[in-house]
Amino acid sequence: MSDAQLLAAVKSALNITGTYQDAALTEYIKEVKEFLSDAGVSETIMQSDAITGIVTRGVSDLWNYGAGGADLSPYFMKRATQLALKGGGSSG
Numbered sequence: 001m002s003d004a005q006l007l008a009a010v011k012s013a014l015n016i017t018g019t020y021q022d023a024a025l026t027e028y029i030k031e032v033k034e035f036l037s038d039a040g041v042s043e044t045i046m047q048s049d050a051i052t053g054i055v056t057r058g059v060s061d062l063w064n065y066g067a068g069g070a071d072l073s074p075y076f077m078k079r080a081t082q083l084a085l086k087g088g089g090s091s092g
Contacts, residue, residue, distance in 0.1 A: 001049055003029070013056040014063075025059060032058030035072075040084035054079045 001009075007026060011017070016025070032055050037046060045051060054076065062070045 001047060006055060009052045010056045010059050014060060028059040028062050029055055036080055039080050042087055045083055
């Protein structure tokens with residue numbers, strides 16, 4: 001899945017329209033993907049459609065307009081662990 005496709009999928013899932021928030025969303029997406037990669041999620045999974053839901057959840061968890069209380073949800077952490085354990089090829 002390309003970065004543009006992932007951005008569009010995240011925006012759709014979060015019901016965000018227009019392009020005003022694209023820069024912020026793109027940074028959150030990068031941060032979530034970096035977290036998942038560092039957690040051991042394989043590159044195969046990172047490039048697949050399977051990543052859409054967990055990235056959306058992570059972006060939603062971090063999206064608080066800078067209120068300082070960003071934290072990743074228990075669901076996000078459980079799903080990240082599942083994906084890391086799932087394998088699917090080289091982790092980079």
